[in-house]
Amino acid sequence: MAESRLIQGRYRLLETIGRGGMGEVWRARDESLGRQVAVKCLKPMGPRHEPNFLQVLRERFRREARVAAALQHRGITVVHDFGEEDGTLFLVMELLNGRNLSQLLDDNRRQPLPVADVIEIAEQLTAALAYTHEQEVVHRDLKPANIVRITDGTVKICDFGIARLGHDIGFTARLTGTGIAMGTPHYMSPEQIGAGTVDHRSDLYSLGCVLYEIATGAPPFDVGDAWAVLVGHRDTVPAPLRARRADLPEAYDHIVLDLLAKDPDDRPRDADELGKRLADARRSDSGRSAGRADADATAPTLLLPSWTLGMTTGSPASSARPPLMNPPGRATAALDRSWTTGAGPLRGAAPQAATDARPGRPLDRLTALAERHGTGLELGRGGRWAEAGEVHHAVAAEREQLLGPDHPDTLTSRFEAGRALGRTGRPDAALSACEQVAAVRARTLGADHPDTLAARQEVGVSLDRLGRGAEALTVFRDLVAARTRVQGALDIETLRARHGLGVNLGRLGRWEEALVEAREVAAARERVLGADHPDSLVSRREVAVALGWLGRWGEALDRYGQVADARERVLGAAHPDALASRRDEAQCLDRLGRAAEAAALYRRVAQLRQERSGVRR
Incomplete structure (x- = not known):
């Protein structure tokens, strides 16, 4: 298939991201919906090209593609479409x-x-x-x-x-x-x-x-x-x-x-x-x-579902374990190893001397820094943001010395250090750090690169924390447009950017618009992630917040109760998020003049919090 060819009058092939014995995988644009997709082109090979064989193969392909397209689960790549073009079978999938x-x-x-x-x-x-x-x-x-x-x-x-x-x-x-x-x-x-x-x-x-x-x-x-x-x-x-x-x-x-x-x-x-x-x-x-870590009194006693681990309000850099560098001359990955973007070597790769793996040489230092970076991420996931920030700040300084200030790994560490600042009560410092990272990433990686968009998201979060709602609204509005263009309207990061947009509409008192945005994001998240996913519940809560500000307290109470029930069911009654939702519910009852019910719920929350912290009266 020729470069930039339009398949079925709809899918514009942009660049090859994988090649192998069966054909190719392309990054493409769905011209109808304006989203980026992956197109896998399968070309029948071998000696059996007689018409009967090809007809059976086409029917088998259609049957198998329908099976794949019917699977709807967060752990399975979404198949959007399939067909045949000039004797080549193709699948259209989400671009990962x-x-x-x-x-x-x-x-x-x-x-x-x-x-x-x-x-x-x-x-x-x-x-x-x-x-x-x-x-x-x-x-x-x-x-x-x-x-x-x-x-x-x-x-x-x-x-x-x-x-x-x-x-x-x-x-x-x-x-x-x-x-x-x-x-x-x-x-x-x-x-x-x-x-x-x-x-x-x-x-x-x-x-x-x-x-x-x-x-x-x-x-x-x-x-x-x-x-x-x-x-x-x-x-x-x-x-x-x-x-x-x-x-x-x-x-x-x-x-x-x-x-x-x-x-x-x-x-x-x-x-x-x-x-x-x-x-x-x-x-x-x-x-x-x-039992081994008896010093950590803040550690939750209840287990979160596995899919909640490491979730944040913004996207970290491209991988939890950032790549070191690919050896020069590595062969192109086979087709079935190349479903994703970002498979090539890092831009701005370290100098040739860094490939020397003898003790004390740069590659050993890079490996050690990658491990320390992973430690910082784990500290952040555990809520130990001050320690995480210290690790990321130190790793950023060493990576800058070894790789240079604009290397993607250096920028990743600076970005994570900035995120940690925001989560330890220093949004002004976080804003400065993330603005700098976003500017350099835009220059070196491109304005629409996922890492650049992640840094811009954190800029918006920091502006929100500083109460600069109008500026945050502009950042999130631009971010929604960029993520929709690059990743599609239903990508989880696009929906997170839309959530930020809705929150800041509320900050500015534009509650009717905020309610519309929150409802649309909640519906999309439930469809993509499931009704009980933490992001879906956050959006459902945002709907309740907007309803409350609009004086529609009866509807708000119903929403708050649904979120509290879901969090209690998934996380446990004593989990901090479940307790926060019950407090929301109690405050709503107060607004409706149902003081006795509100007081009973406040007492229940206090009792659960005491039990969770091990305090007994």
């Missing part, structure tokens, strides 16, 4: 801004991911598989290259329902002299290898292989010969993960090894059972951690 797990490992020089990341990825993938298996869809080709972690930490599975087309199209590896068609050897279940019955438990085995690799840095059977890998899956018991990764909690070691059982009947029964085991392991590990 992130890195697949294989790329994350490459960025980290194939070192294992942090334990917290492994656990979070395991929980999100399990939830996605539970949903798809419930729809009677089996992936069949789950592997790190098909799993993308986007900038907000959400993990998404790609190629659902399409992987089975690989054999028909001809994109299959073959063992030497055997003629056995196969998928990706490192992640195949024994029943796939032996041509046995493949069901949802085969996906669980592949998930075990993925988790083994991100937890240890290598797949369970990491040998050079493809046949030896398959024999390993069929006959060899994998080494315990803790033999390679001593800091991995024992419960997770057992879970992964059970997923890798040779007999499907010896694996977890289904993804729901696996999810329960992961939840039990998290509780057990949290309990041990609490």
